[in-house]
Amino acid sequence: MLESITPLLSDPAAWAALVTLVVMEVVLGIDNLIFISILSNKLPPEHRQRTRRIGIGLALIMRLGLLATIGWIVGLTQPVFDLGFHGETFDTAFSWRDLILIAGGLFLLWKATKEIHHSVDTTPSNDLLEKDKKDVVLNNVGAAIFQIILLDLVFSVDSILTAVGMTEHVPIMMVAVIAAVTVMLLAADPLANFIDKNPTVVMLALGFLLMIGAVLIADGFGVHVPKGYIYAAMAFSALVEGLNMWSRNAQIRKAQAQEAARAALNKAETAERGV
Known part of the structure; x- marks a missing residue:
């Protein structure tokens, strides 16, 4: 590993690729960070920071793990079935990447719509009122982490495949991922606190998630925005x-x-x- 990194240290093109990848990973991480902030802010204050750190830590582990199996990741772009329609802006030859993006987009649309409904509907849930408070908190933390893992997978596959198209050096990709996730970790608490203190920003962020979900679905169907x-x-x-x-x-x-x-x-x- 060290032998493969040493020649890159004196290569200006490698440094340029690293800077570009770090910026790209940070920008792509904004979507994930908004989702984590909205989910964690629904938890009691004492559980929020821990949930955010677990979610971002899992994102780092997942992306590094995917980079370790880069050949398998690249294979996700190969079509697995074809419905027979091929147009200039729409294609029905679906790969595993397409299916993951479509599933992730549908999940984002469902989750954002559900959160918007909860934001405008102030009626308390009778089921929650009948449960023990501690059990509800534990269940919510587990559900939040599970949803973060699901969306981490979608964004991780998308960002890794984008990185593969920019450089062929896995060490550069790993350094870029670590740097981007570190920025996410530092920005997570301030962003979440800002969203929590400004209710109108919550609705704006949910609107962003709806748009991102629609874009992921379109990308899965071959319509690249x-x-x-x-x-x-x-x-x-x-x-x-x-x-x-x-x-x-x-x-x-x-x-x-x-x-x-x-x-x-x-x-x-x-x-x-x-x-």
């Missing part, structure tokens, strides 16, 4: 939401200043009447 368009749309939506948050905070500060001024005026008038 450039990821630059997706992330540009996400960035624009985040910018608009940021402006809305800035406007709301400005209105809150203005209302607080007006309330403080009224309180000071009332205090002064009371003092004058007392004199």
